[in-house]
Amino acid sequence: MTDLLPLIVAKYNYWLYVILMMIGLYAMIAKNNLIKKLVGMNIFQTAIILFYVSIGYKTDATIPIIQNAHGGQGAHSAVIHAADYINPLPHVLMLTAIVVSVATFGVAMALAVRIYQRYQTLEEDELRMRLADIGLEE
Amino acid sequence: MRFLGFIIVCLTGALLLYGTGEFPDWGDPDSPASTHLSNHYIEKAIEETQVPNLVTAVLADYRGFDTMFETAVVFCAGLACFLLLRDFSQKKERFYRHTPTGVILHVKDSKKTLKVGKEFEHMDKDWVPSDLIIKTVCRILIPFIQIYALYVVAHGDFSPGGGFQGGVIFGSSLILLAISYDLKTLVRRVNEKVIGIFAALGVLIYVGIGVICMSMGGNFLDYSKLAPLVPGDPHHIRALGMLGVEIGVGIAVTAAMAIIYINIVSEGRHDEGL
Numbered sequence: 315m316t317d318l319l320p321l322i323v324a325k326y327n328y329w330l331y332v333i334l335m336m337i338g339l340y341a342m343i344a345k346n347n348l349i350k351k352l353v354g355m356n357i358f359q360t361a362i363i364l365f366y367v368s369i370g371y372k373t374d375a376t377i378p379i380i381q382n383a384h385g386g387q388g389a390h391s392a393v394i395h396a397a398d399y400i401n402p403l404p405h406v407l408m409l410t411a412i413v414v415s416v417a418t419f420g421v422a423m424a425l426a427v428r429i430y431q432r433y434q435t436l437e438e439d440e441l442r443m444r445l446a447d448i449g450l451e452e
Numbered sequence: 453m454r455f456l457g458f459i460i461v462c463l464t465g466a467l468l469l470y471g472t473g474e475f476p477d478w479g480d481p482d483s484p485a486s487t488h489l490s491n492h493y494i495e496k497a498i499e500e501t502q503v504p505n506l507v508t509a510v511l512a513d514y515r516g517f518d519t520m521f522e523t524a525v526v527f528c529a530g531l532a533c534f535l536l537l538r539d540f541s542q543k544k545e546r547f548y549r550h551t552p553t554g555v556i557l558h559v560k561d562s563k564k565t566l567k568v569g570k571e572f573e574h575m576d577k578d579w580v581p582s583d584l585i586i587k588t589v590c591r592i593l594i595p596f597i598q599i600y601a602l603y604v605v606a607h608g609d610f611s612p613g614g615g616f617q618g619g620v621i622f623g624s625s626l627i628l629l630a631i632s633y634d635l636k637t638l639v640r641r642v643n644e645k646v647i648g649i650f651a652a653l654g655v656l657i658y659v660g661i662g663v664i665c666m667s668m669g670g671n672f673l674d675y676s677k678l679a680p681l682v683p684g685d686p687h688h689i690r691a692l693g694m695l696g697v698e699i700g701v702g703i704a705v706t707a708a709m710a711i712i713y714i715n716i717v718s719e720g721r722h723d724e725g726l
Contacts, residue, residue, distance in 0.1 A: 321473065328472035336465040343457035372486060373479035378506035379611065380498050394498065396491040397481050402506035403490045406515060409507070410522045413616055413705070417529030420712035424533040427719055 327368035334361035348429065348436045352422050359415040363408045370404035378402035501690045503609045511614065512694040516673040519697070520658050523704050527655050530708035534648070537720035548572045574636065574723070582633055590632035597625040605702040609691050615698035619705025626710045635714065639722050644714075647707045654704025661696050673697075 322329060338361060341354025378399045430436055433444045476483030493510055503509040511519050548557040551573055568574055605618030630638040662673040670677030675693025679686040714722060 324477045325472050325475060327478050328475055329469065332465050332468045332472070335468070336461045339464060340457060340461045343460065344454045368478065369476075369483065369485045370490075371479050372481040375481070377612070378494065380504040380506065394495050396486075396494045399494045399506065401486045401490040402493055402510050404485065405507045406510045409511060409614075409616060410518060413522055414525055416620075417525050417708075420529050420708075420716070421532045421536075423716050424536040424712075427716060428536055431719065 327371075328365070331361045331365040331368070334358075334364065346438050348426050348438065348441075352419065352426070355422075356415065356419060359411070363411060363415075366404040366408045366411075370401035372397065372400050375400045378405065501694070502688050503691050503694060505609055505611065505613075507612075508608050508614050508694060508698070512697050513673075513675065513690060516662070516697070519701065520662065520673070523655050523658055523701050526708045527651050527704055530651050530711040533712045533715045537715040539720040546574070548574065586632050590628055594625050594629055597628070598622055601625065601702075601706075605698055606695070608698050609694060615701025616705055618698075619702040620709065622702065622706040623709025623713075626706070627713050630713065630717070635718055636723065638710075639714065642710060644722065647710050650703055651707035651711060654700045654702070654707065657700030657703065658697050661693060661700070665693075 335358055338354045338356070338358030341357065342351050345351050345354060375398055378401070380394060380399070426436060429441070433441055435441060435444070476485075480486075493506055493514065497506050497509040497514075498504060501509045501513050503513070546559045548559065548568070549555070549572065550557065551571060557572070601618045601622035603618075604613035604621055605615055608614035608618065626638060626642065629641070661675075661678075664681070665674045665677045666672050668677040668680070673693075675690045678693050679689045682689060682692055684692075
């Protein structure tokens with residue numbers, strides 16, 4: 315146990331993302347309501363986003379916007395050190411991932427609206443029953 | 453099922469936590485993610501692109517292809533919502549309100565229609581007049597939100613911001629209008645056809661800039677080839693090219709947000725909605 319504690323403190327960002335991801339995964343598997351499943355999916359995506367952004371972090375570094383780039387003291391002549399700015403690549407990837415998550419969520423909501431219009435329910439077990447009823451009639 | 457799901461989730465979590473033992477520490481500057489390509493981006497981006505905001509530089513220049521298809525994804529999401537939900541069928545029962553007196557007319561015959569204008573206005577059965585305070589506050593707030601959105605798009609090269617963020621802020625101002633008044637007010641102001649054209653226009657601007665670069669003899673989205681077309685300092689041509697691309701992204705995202713919201717809240721009927 316004494317070995318575990320420093321391990322958690324040094325890597326607590328991963329623990330947070332794993333916990334968030336477990337919440338999202340559990341909601342997607344165990345919840346009965348389709349909207350709750352979608353909320354679980356969004357929590358899952360948020361966990362992945364946090365994971366990537368935390369990978370890009372560097373101690374004692376600032377946001378990835380170059381200081382005094384145009385004009386100002388020591389413009390251009392100053393050498394830019396990679397250690398002074400956090401990694402911009404995970405931010406770019408997650409910017410696009412957020413957009414994809416919004417797009418998928420919008421389409422999923424549209425599908426949920428269509429399902430509700432047709433079957434008057436969003437509960438998974440009731441949907442299964444209705445689908446079985448339709449199968450018997452045909 | 454719940455118990456089984458819980459066990460699966462715990463197993464997955466334990467496996468991932470076991471894997472994190474090999475991961476770099478929090479804030480480690482020598483982690484694998486921060487050593488290879490990202491150093492090139494940080495050290496060379498200002499020299500190669502003249503854009504201080506590295507996120508924008510990587511997004512719109514180094515990874516321009518990725519962002520182009522990202523914009524296409526947003527456009528496709530708007531299109532999918534429209535195709536899934538839009539309902540053009542006329543409702544059988546209609547409600548009208550006589551504006552001067554406030555009397556509500558209920559028309560059950562689907563063929564009879566009243567002329568909507570100064571005397572009568574459309575309404576739904578479950579229509580609630582919006583609150584005066586909310587309406588006034590939102591009316592004051594919305595122009596400022598929109599100006600801020602334009603600032604975020606236009607200044608994305610130099611400060612945190614860009615097309616996606618500015619587009620979302622602008623789209624949220626449209627949604628605020630729909631919430632504080634009603635959906636009809638929004639649909640009257642931004643026509644459905646216009647907003648559909650804008651969503652396609654945003655993607656077209658992005659692809660068009662890439663094609664123009666190609667026709668000038670460069671690679672697709674090689675902004676440096678735009679220099680003869682744009683007056684001014686050719687030094688900053690890549691920043692200008694990125695700005696054009698970001699404007700396209702902003703337009704597409706704004707229109708897609710509005711399409712998704714309008715179709716979902718009114719179930720495709722474009723009436724009062726929420």
